[in-house]
Amino acid sequence: MAGDAHGRTGDVRDAQPPAEPPRKGSAAQEHVSGNVLVSIGALLLGMLLAALDQTIVSTALPTIVSDLGGLEHLSWVVTAYLLASTAATPLWGKLGDQYGRKKLFQTAIVIFLVGSALCGMAQNMPELIAFRAVQGLGGGGLMVLSMAIVGDVVPPRERGRYQGLFGAVFGATSVLGPLLGGLFTEHLSWRWVFYVNLPVGVVALAVIATALRIPRRSTRHVIDYLGTLLIASVATCLILVASLGGTTWGWGSPQIIGLIVLGVVLGAAFVAVERRAAEPVLPLKLFRIRTFALSAVISFIVGFAMFGAMTYLPTFLQVVRGVTPTMSGVYMLPMVFGMLLSSTVSGQIVSRTGRWKVFPIAGTAVTTIGLLLLHRLEENSSTAVMSADFFVFGLGLGLVMQVLVLIVQNAVSYEDLGVATSGATFFRSIGASFGVAIFGTVFASRLSTQLADAFRGVRLPAGVSPDALKSDPRGIGSLPPALRPAALHAYAASITDVFLYAAPVALLGFVLAWFLKEDKLRGSVTAPDITETLASNPVERSSADEVCRALSVLGTREGRREIYVRITERAGYDLLPAASWLLLRIKKYGWVEPAVLAERTSVPIQVVIAAARQVEERRLAEREGLDLVLTPPGLATAERLARAREESLAELLGDWWGPDRPTDLTQLVGELNEELCGSDREQPHSGAPEQAG
Structure with missing residues (x-):
């Protein structure tokens, strides 16, 4: 016996049967049970669904618009999803704490799958927009709860390794999303962009139901339902003004004025509610911290520029350059690679040096230059020029995206760490919603003017008109060869003008970045997490979760x-x-x-x-x-x-x-x-x- 061999009897080892030593490389490498590994695989599938849905739709949008009509509402296919997922994020996080994350995660998957199925069956743009909002409600839960559940089932020492897997999923979806969207659209149908979620989601749902075991914990929250509703309503009013003003309704119309007044009233109500809320969705005291306030605005600008561009570049490539949906995804890769490269390098440099201020300044400057380069694109631009311009734009976004979360976390007290991180990513997501909406307004307005000017006094074939060409770009193919260049130029000028209008917004971010105060970094915030830096991904974690x-x-x-x-x-x-x-x-x-x-x-x-x-x-x-x-x-x-x-x-x-x-x-x-x-x-x-x- 062990006691006889070592002169120790009655110790804890003698009370237990000897354990079978595992084979080398098994327990030593995994540290978690097979059941947990299966569960993490299912969580990764859930995260994949939500992350992919933010990028896979972009290359399918031109075809969707041609099929369903309503080019002026194209932006809302993206905005509806972003707004719904952003607004739902804090609710999913707190409800998961209070009522159990497993049930809530299963509910989020079901809502997401129902929304996906309905999107695939949509017969017109209003239906698709409404169903995208349903999908976004579920997508917000998939994002928040999958990361939270990792914290429930994996010990702190191992969490970094598994969070790295989730980061890899985000990186992969940035690359694969546009490509898959193009492949499905070209070889099956744009509806499969949504239907593909169903089998993956069903597998994730089944595995979660059978394999996931989460320790029973319940954290009571006073959930700020009213604050969440009000801030989502304010954002919706302002985005409606941005997307409908000057196009569907005139700027001086009763509808636009009414929306502005309603937004101001709801904004005042939100401030009043947040001052009294026990757990406010966005604590107002954070805005007294200069670094947080500036970072929130710059985060808004980054989301604005990134998603606005990602939504309309595929339209330029497919309509103006005539490339297939699949190839438009390939053409977008230089932007994605530039973004991933610079975000990784900037994170590593900040981690090693502790100096960070140069990156938001350089990032907003390069983003501004990238937008001006995109504005210079035309229908005859070479592939090399386009790729270089896309790469520069992505490089600028990546330089600033990852560092912004780090800046905010470094500026606040421990008790505000969780809500400050959530707040910064919230503004980035709202910025993405505004970017898509405002880019859409500029594009629709410029396209009407450009097409009207191009064909003023020109006799067009029967059934073809500037309005018809605006609603369905496939009509360009029915124009006589002599008239097609004018239509293509109208589309090219309208899309690239969008980037010119966005450049001053990015320039504002550059100016604001100079006012950031470069405080010494805490060691614990020199490891940015890609799941917190993707432009449209809001997070909801506690301060303890963030430190861990x-x-x-x-x-x-x-x-x-x-x-x-x-x-x-x-x-x-x-x-x-x-x-x-x-x-x-x-x-x-x-x-x-x-x-x-x-x-x-x-x-x-x-x-x-x-x-x-x-x-x-x-x-x-x-x-x-x-x-x-x-x-x-x-x-x-x-x-x-x-x-x-x-x-x-x-x-x-x-x-x-x-x-x-x-x-x-x-x-x-x-x-x-x-x-x-x-x-x-x-x-x-x-x-x-x-x-x-």
């Missing part, structure tokens, strides 16, 4: 070795990093068998052996049979290392880790501190009890 995400992602990026180098230096020892790790594991478990430890972790056996040799040579640990146990000097060393490890985590939190720090922050740091030396699923020796997954 930041610390776990930071740990993943730097790697365990770098963490233990820092801990060892802080404690004042010249030990190998692995030796410090080994001492802390022995302190946690009481003993460690090195050979078995090497099998059950991802640490190479030669590293474990070198660490074991060093702690033995320095008499910090001694052998009892096959096990290593701490000596009195080793125990003192391990305790000092443990304090250094907790101090290292706390240091990353900066002034959040003050004397009045909240209990949940203290608990989180303690939990991560314990988990840094290994999960209980990585058994330290063959005699340890197997823990439930």
Whole structure:
């Protein structure tokens, strides 16, 4: 028996049956049960559905408009989804806390699938717009709850790795969305852009129902239903003014004036409600922080520029350049690659240097230049010129997108961290809605003028008129060859004028970026998360969730070795990093068998052996049979290392880790501190009890 071999009887090992050592590379690599991995796969499918639906529709829009008519309402196919998902986001988050995320996530999938099926069956533009709003209500829940459930089923130490998977899904959808939208539209029908969600969603729903097990927790909230309704109503009124003013209704018409007055009244009501709300959807005190207020406006501008361009560039490519829907997705790739490249590089540079102000300044400047370059495009522009212009525009967006979340998180107190992050992404999403609507208004207005001027006094074929060409661009094909260039030029000039009108808005962002105050970064906010930086993705997380995400992602990026180098230096020892790790594991478990430890972790056996040799040579640990146990000097060393490890985590939190720090922050740091030396699923020796997954 273990007690006989090591001279210890009656300890915890003797009360448990010996566990079967897992094969090398299994438990050591996964740390979570197969059930959880299956659940995370289903969560990824849910996230894929919502993220894909923001980009897959763009390349299908020209065909949808040609089929259903109503080019002047094209923007609302996108805006309805964005508005609904943005408004629903805070409700999904808080209801999930209160009533259980599994049921709410299943409900969100069902709503999303019902909306998708109805969109696929839509017979006219008003129907499609209404059904897109239904789809958006479900999509907001898929976004928020999938990330929250990861926090429920995965320990903090492992969260960064799985959040990386969700980030990869976002990156992939940015690339694949336009391509898939084009493929379905060209080879099946635009309706399959929506129908494709059904089989994927059903699989996700079935797996979630059978495999997902979430610990029962209930957090009571005073949900700000009225505030949510009011801010969504204000946004809707203003977007209606932007999209209908000067086109459907004149700027001085009773309808537009009525919408403006209604928006102002609802805005005043929202301010009054938020001042009294126990848990306001957008705390007004945040706007007293200059950095937050400026970042919110710049976030709005980034969303405005990005989604406005992404919605109308496929129309330019398909109508003016005559490329297929699939190829229009390919032509859009330089913009996506530019965005992903610059956002990744800027995040890495900020993480390493702690300097960030240059990026919002450079990003808004390059975005402005990109919009002016897009304005210069015409029907005869070469593919090389278009690709270069798209790339520059994407480069500018990426430089500023990721850093904005980081700036906001760095500027607020711990108690406001969650709502500040949500607020910044909320303004970016509202900006996306406005961008699409305003781009649509400018495009529709300019197209009417351009077509009327192009064909004034020209006899057109029967059934063809400027209004008909505006409603259905396929009519250009029925024009005599001599008249087609004029129609194509009208479309080209109308779309590219949109970018000229947007350039001053981006320039305003450039001016505002100079007024940002570059405070020193907390260590915990130097790891931006792509799921928080996609232009139209609002988030809803608590302050504790945000800190846990930041610390776990930071740990993943730097790697365990770098963490233990820092801990060892802080404690004042010249030990190998692995030796410090080994001492802390022995302190946690009481003993460690090195050979078995090497099998059950991802640490190479030669590293474990070198660490074991060093702690033995320095008499910090001694052998009892096959096990290593701490000596009195080793125990003192391990305790000092443990304090250094907790101090290292706390240091990353900066002034959040003050004397009045909240209990949940203290608990989180303690939990991560314990988990840094290994999960209980990585058994330290063959005699340890197997823990439930």
